[in-house]
Amino acid sequence: MENTMEKLVSLCKRRGFMFQSSEIYGGLNGFWDYGPLGVELKRNVKEAWWRDMITMHDELAVPAGAPQTFSMVGIDTSLVMHPQVWKCSGHYDLFHDYMADCRETKKRYRFDHLKGRWASFRDKRVFITTDQSGDDGLAHVQQRGLDHFNLRKNQAEQITWGTGSHGGLPYALAGMTITQPYTPETPLEGLRPITDSDALASVLAPDAKEVGTLTEPREFNLMFKTTIGALAGDEGTAFLRPETAQGMFVNFKNVLDSSRVKFPFGIAQVGKSFRNEITPRNFTFRSREFEQMEMEFFCHPAESPQWYQYWRQRRYNWYLNLGIKSDKLILRDHTQEELAHYSVGTADIEYAFPFCEPGSYGELEGVAHRGDFDLRSHMEGKLRKGPDGLEVELNADGVPKYRGSGKDLTYFDDQTRERFTPHVIEPAAGADRTTLAFLCEAYHEDQQPDEKGEMQTRIVLRLHPRLAPIKVAVFPLIKKQGMPEIAADIYRELKAAGIATAFDQQGAIGRRYRRQDEIGTPYCLTVDGDTLETQTVTIRDRDSLEQRRIKISDVVNEILALLRK
């Protein structure tokens, strides 16, 4: 639907779902506030997740598709954690991006994505770069060489290519170290990163015609820095967490020792995270402060593939059960190239947002098989991929670059007398993205006749009743004959039962229905003339617009039953 996003943003503002942060001061890029209805919607999303993960989990039964019974517990950890957490997790290095701009094309590149090779022709020597990877990159560089020296394809041999293939020295400007080391496994056979010996003046940028158009790489820190204690200084530097997951990993032993969880088990957490995104975009989809719903599932390495399959399917179904249509939601396995170096497998759950190109999707959740990377990192220190799997990254002196805690985070199975480091399956969902997806999915415009029988456009949010901010609205048909009083009694009865209820006696009845449609209220109760005689009210369904009569005494149970569906 055209402009759906604009209409939705407008509706969110108008009816109090979401506002720009600090709006009266002109707003703040990448930050959003939830209004009175938005906070209810988002709470319901988080609550649905928490209920599914923790509250409703039956640890005595084997859920369909699961290998065996398991335990689930929740925690809530601090936003600021020991700085060493982020050094060992890899975020500290990885979230330092170095970017270089091309003065000619105005394009920006991640500096460590630029790879290239020296090319010489007669007395000219140029370091030709590409931002493409794999064989494409090599072909690109070769073609650029021909173009640059004005040669034909059959003259390709006249170019002399530099022999520096592997082991390019890290770029050393501004104390920068290449965060993903150039290892023999790197698929860019024959290409190497730009090193400080390649004077930038000799570098041909990937899309430039002239040589030497790249700026010095500049640092982008994707973690928010803060200071612990009143005095600023490096010793007090800490970071706002860029993910909630580390809270689970560092508390793995605490939970294990204190809660009598039965292995295997999951630890779940819902909470805020912060990433200093370069380009926040698309309403709340990519923001700098956001809320995550993450669960770390600890299991035996041998069973981890089954658990991975179980969780990716279960999480996908969660969205379907709450009303996302399957043709808008895909479960996409990461390609080998996309996989983080520690991950055995990762699948994204992605939704076709209105702002996505046809055929493309926006990520709601990643379900990752993380192996034993996280627990080992916090035992041994920051890990990286070596020839024989993960190994502790060492600095020039041969000691660990970032030391781990040294604490034993292995698990001992009493039954099998086996000690092992559990593997981790991580479903990590974005609460704000998910909330936005539910809103997008719910947004509908349809044609309904008005009082005179003329068709009018109706905006309706077809939210799942469990997610709707308001579950039921109570109206007196008119403001007399005792109707407001009866309606108020029903309203209070519903509120007392813990049901989010609205009361509205303002304006014509049709208008009141439409107001509720627009905010997604699934049911409306109307007290009318017959109520006084029959002790019944009408209940009207948001989507079908059908009405039926129910007894006032049954109202609460009826609504509860509908919400439980």
Add this chain to the structure above:
RNA sequence: GCGGGUGUAACUCAGUGGUAGAGUACCACGUUGCCAACGUGGUUGUCGUGGGUUCGAUCCCCAUCACCCGCUCCA
């Protein structure tokens, strides 16, 4: 970060070098009474923010912030 566009009432938008309007919304009263009714009356803006030019700026100029689109990025 680059390029283009936008910024006026709660929302959608019009408008002018002489400090602003429409529709919707909202409120009150009356009438009506089951799907955006009608009548009457009413409320709301530092015209995104800060400078400059000018006798005077919402309008022109500069800067800045935010949003949208494209590129880049999306760890």
